[in-house]
Amino acid sequence: MEGRKQIFDFTQLRRVFAFAAPYKRRFYISVILAVILAALSPVRPLLIQYTINQVIKNGLLNTLIWITVIQIGILIIETALRFYFSFVTAWLGQTVVKDLRVKVYKKVLNLNLSQFDKTPIGTLTTRTINDIEAINDIFSEGLIPIIADLLSIIAILIAMFYTNWQLTLVCLIPFPFLILATYFFKESVNKSFIRVRNAVAALNAFVQEHITGMQIVQAFSVEEKEYGKFRKINKEHRNANINAIFAYSVFFPVVEIVLASSVGLLVWYAGVQVMNLPQEKAVEVSGQIVSFIIMLNLLFRPLRVVADKFNVLQMGMIASERVFKVLDNEDFAKDSGSWQPEKVQGDIKFKQVSFGYNDEREVLKNINFHIHPGQTLAIVGHTGSGKTSIISLINRLYHVKKGEILIDDRNIEEYSLDVLRGEIGVVLQDVFLFSGSIYDNVTLRNYEISREEVEKAAQMIGIHDFIMQLPGGYDYNVMERGSTLSMGQRQLLSFIRALLYDPSILILDEATSSVDTESEQLIQHAIDKLISGRTNIIIAHRLSTIRKADIIMVLDKGEIREMGKHDELLAKQGFYAHLYEMQFGQKVRM
Numbered sequence: 001m002e003g004r005k006q007i008f009d010f011t012q013l014r015r016v017f018a019f020a021a022p023y024k025r026r027f028y029i030s031v032i033l034a035v036i037l038a039a040l041s042p043v044r045p046l047l048i049q050y051t052i053n054q055v056i057k058n059g060l061l062n063t064l065i066w067i068t069v070i071q072i073g074i075l076i077i078e079t080a081l082r083f084y085f086s087f088v089t090a091w092l093g094q095t096v097v098k099d100l101r102v103k104v105y106k107k108v109l110n111l112n113l114s115q116f117d118k119t120p121i122g123t124l125t126t127r128t129i130n131d132i133e134a135i136n137d138i139f140s141e142g143l144i145p146i147i148a149d150l151l152s153i154i155a156i157l158i159a160m161f162y163t164n165w166q167l168t169l170v171c172l173i174p175f176p177f178l179i180l181a182t183y184f185f186k187e188s189v190n191k192s193f194i195r196v197r198n199a200v201a202a203l204n205a206f207v208q209e210h211i212t213g214m215q216i217v218q219a220f221s222v223e224e225k226e227y228g229k230f231r232k233i234n235k236e237h238r239n240a241n242i243n244a245i246f247a248y249s250v251f252f253p254v255v256e257i258v259l260a261s262s263v264g265l266l267v268w269y270a271g272v273q274v275m276n277l278p279q280e281k282a283v284e285v286s287g288q289i290v291s292f293i294i295m296l297n298l299l300f301r302p303l304r305v306v307a308d309k310f311n312v313l314q315m316g317m318i319a320s321e322r323v324f325k326v327l328d329n330e331d332f333a334k335d336s337g338s339w340q341p342e343k344v345q346g347d348i349k350f351k352q353v354s355f356g357y358n359d360e361r362e363v364l365k366n367i368n369f370h371i372h373p374g375q376t377l378a379i380v381g382h383t384g385s386g387k388t389s390i391i392s393l394i395n396r397l398y399h400v401k402k403g404e405i406l407i408d409d410r411n412i413e414e415y416s417l418d419v420l421r422g423e424i425g426v427v428l429q430d431v432f433l434f435s436g437s438i439y440d441n442v443t444l445r446n447y448e449i450s451r452e453e454v455e456k457a458a459q460m461i462g463i464h465d466f467i468m469q470l471p472g473g474y475d476y477n478v479m480e481r482g483s484t485l486s487m488g489q490r491q492l493l494s495f496i497r498a499l500l501y502d503p504s505i506l507i508l509d510e511a512t513s514s515v516d517t518e519s520e521q522l523i524q525h526a527i528d529k530l531i532s533g534r535t536n537i538i539i540a541h542r543l544s545t546i547r548k549a550d551i552i553m554v555l556d557k558g559e560i561r562e563m564g565k566h567d568e569l570l571a572k573q574g575f576y577a578h579l580y581e582m583q584f585g586q587k588v589r590m
Contacts (some may be wrong), residue, residue, distance in 0.1 A: 001472040016138055016320050019096045026088050030144050035087040035479040038151030040078050042159035045294040047071055049163070052287035085148065086140075093139030100323065100577065101132050107327055113397045115329065125208060126201040127326050134197075134319035142313035149302035149309070156299045164288055169294060170269045174261040178254070182307040185251040189308070192247065193315045195240035202233050212481075252304065259300045266292050344423040344504040345408050346535030348394070354405035355389060362401070364390050365558045376536040378546035380579060381555035387539045388429075389558075391507045394537070395424045407505075425503030431490040433482030438467060439474040441482075442497045449500050459497045463492045509540045543583055552576065 020027050047067060055063045105128055116124075160168040210217060217226055270289045348371040355386055356362040364386045371377045379387045393396050393405060396412060405412045412420060433441050442457075443449040454474060458464040467490070470476040482490045498506065540546050547566045554562040554575045561575045569576035 012317055012320055013143070013325070014097075015324060016135060016316075018099055020092060020139070022099075023092055023095055026276050027144075030085060030088045031147070033081055033088070034144060034148035034151055037085060038080065038155045039150045040074065040081075041155050041298055042295060042525060044071055044074055045291040045298070046163070047074075047158060048294065049291035058536045072254060078433055085544065089144050090140040092144075093136035095133050096139060097136040101134060104132065104323060104326055105127050107329070111329060112393070112399070123201055123205050124326070126204045127323055129201055130197075130204070131319035131322050134316050135323065136316075137312045138320070139318035142316050144453065146309045146313060149306050152302050153299060153306075156295050160292065160295055160299075163291065165291060167266065167269060167288065171262045171266050171292065173265055174258045177381060178303065181258075182249060182303075182478055185247050186307045186310055188247040189244050189311045190314055191315060192240050192244035193311060194318065196237065196244065197315065197318070199233065199237035199240055203237060206230060206233055208251045248308075251307070255300060255304050259296065261298045261374055262296050262300075263293060266296070272282060337413055337415045337420070338447075338574055339410055339414045340419045341408070346420075346504045346579055347371070347406075347408050348377075348505070348535060349406040350390075351404050351406065353393065353405060354402050355393060355398065355401050357398075361559050367403070367560060369551070369553060369560065369563065371535055371537070373535055374533060375550040376538060376548070378538045378540060378549035378552045379555060380540065380543065380546070380552065380576065385555040386558040388509055390555075391426070391505070391509055391537060391539065394507070395421050395426065407527075409535040422501065423504045424507060425498035425505070426509070427491070427494050427498050427505045428509045428548075431482065431487070431494040433478050433485070433490055433493065435477070435480045436476055437472070437475045438470075438493060442500060444497065453500060454496070457496045459493055460499065461492055463489075463496070504534060506534050506536045508536070508540075541583075543580055554579070 017027075047070065051064065051067050054060075054069060082357070108124060108128065146219045206229070210230075217223060266289065270285055270292075274285050350369050353364060353367040354362055355364040363384075367386075367390065369377070379390060381387055389398070393400055394407075394412070396417065407415070407420070439451065439454060442454055451474065455464060458467055467473055467476070476484075477492075478484055478493075479568070482493070485493070538546055538549065546552060549566070551563060552566060552569055553560055554569070556575060562569055563573065564572070570580060
């Protein structure tokens with residue numbers, strides 16, 4: 001039932017065709033061509049009938065030559081128009097797909113991170129690629145070609161009824177069987193196509209996830225189990241396709257049988273008439289027989305594919321519904337703010353902030369703190385205490401549920417999103433590098449940043465000499481996810497990335513957790529230089545790296561347990577002192 005509703009969902013169809021509005025001239029051309037082609041469909045059979053009944057009967061040789069030339073001319077014109085019709089509809093579909101894919105990808109870029117937490121990457125990949133490609137078929141093989149085929153069928157039927165309505169009715173006797181077969185074919189293929197589309201989404205999601213996590217698969221030697229899961233999903237994809245193939249294998253022979261039956265009835269009925277007519281009248285019936293056989297073939301040609309095109313249209317509409325769900329998703333980073341200061345001072349306040357990734361559980365509860373410009377706040381706590389959530393809220397990767405966050409006494413929602421994030425430099429624990437050069441990764445393809453600036457930042461970090469030893473230096477391709485570099489090297493590159501944008505607020509999320517002692521010393525040396533004149537938020541498990549912080553905040557289960565300087569918190573003998581004892585294995589004595 002859902003599939004049938006989609007075909008006649010004119011609201012959905014209008015949304016799809018709204019993307020063709022900039023190219024309405026070509027759309028109108030395709031509709032006009034459909035009408036012209038339909039009108040031309042019965043012309044050649046009728047000319048053949050006239051040739052037999054009048055020209056050949058009366059021995060008009062010159063007229064026969066001219067009619068033959070006209071037939072060839074009409075055939076050439078029809079072929080040219082059909083070619084241009086196919087090209088225009090395909091061009092329209094591909095152009096709409098191009099515009100729609102750009103719009104969908106732009107929307108995906110601006111979705112809140114919560115959407116990626118609960119939506120498999122492979123599913124979004126399917127929406128952006130496979131489903132949008134199915135929308136192309138609405139133009140190239142769907143609605144406009146269906147209209148052209150239906151107009152052609154109507155034109156041929158009108159010509160047949162005009163020529164001999166009794167003979168036409170006889171020829172149409174097998175048609176109820178064709179309509180019944182078409183209905184069952186459409187329903188069967190539709191169900192198979194839905195299964196295929198779901199199986200493709202499942203395959204994309206599975207392959208994307210497991211190629212990304214291949215290290216875990218191999219490290220725990222579960223290749224056979226994952227292979228078995230893949231075989232099961234792939235088998236469902238094959239079975240769905242085989243069901244569709246079976247439907248096609250049954251339907252097309254049925255169409256041929258119905259066509260043969262119509263031709264047989266035509267020959268029988270016309271033959272009986274010929275036997276009972278004088279020779280002059282019999283010639284006219286012979287002309288009708290020839291033209292009717294040609295028109296029946298022209299009638300059945302679109303009937304063979306019209307049911308299939310309806311399924312294509314149906315699947316395009318189902319795909320469009322999925323794509324529009326992405327476009328209609330309201331959970332995106334709304335850039336409603338207009339405040340664009342030349343420079344952010346870095347005064348940060350959290351006022352009674354509460355937050356949860358879902359409505360069931362809050363990961364931050366009534367958080368209050370104040371960081372003055374130039375100060376360094378260190379956040380410590382057990383895994384899952386809410387440390388990373390705090391920094392995700394500051395640059396509006398997620399939105400607070402209660403309370404407010406102020407930067408320079410303005411709510412962060414008032415800031416232009418580009419300005420806000422441009423003033424916040426982030427070094428994350430899990431560093432992601434894109435396939436491409438080191439230069440492209442640290443500048444994020446912002447070519448306003450010169451090579452000299454990149455080298456200067458690398459020298460400040462102490463990684464310049466290492467980069468120059470790589471093949472190509474700063475043009476070295478780090479490959480997908482930075483797979484050719486160690487975790488520590490990727491961490492250092494992300495640090496350069498943060499420095500190049502000269503942020504007013506610097507966030508370091510476990511920046512030294514995945515590096516060796518030498519790399520940690522390099523980063524710590526750079527941090528000491530960078531924190532001057534900036535507001536800094538440092539999340540660290542290694543308490544030795546945050547001794548100099550102006551404020552240390554201890555989180556536990558989403559709540560602030562303690563705040564103060566290193567020595568003050570040790571003296572309290574509370575949560576911080578306990579963490580210190582656990583890490584260094586010695587009792588705190590004050």
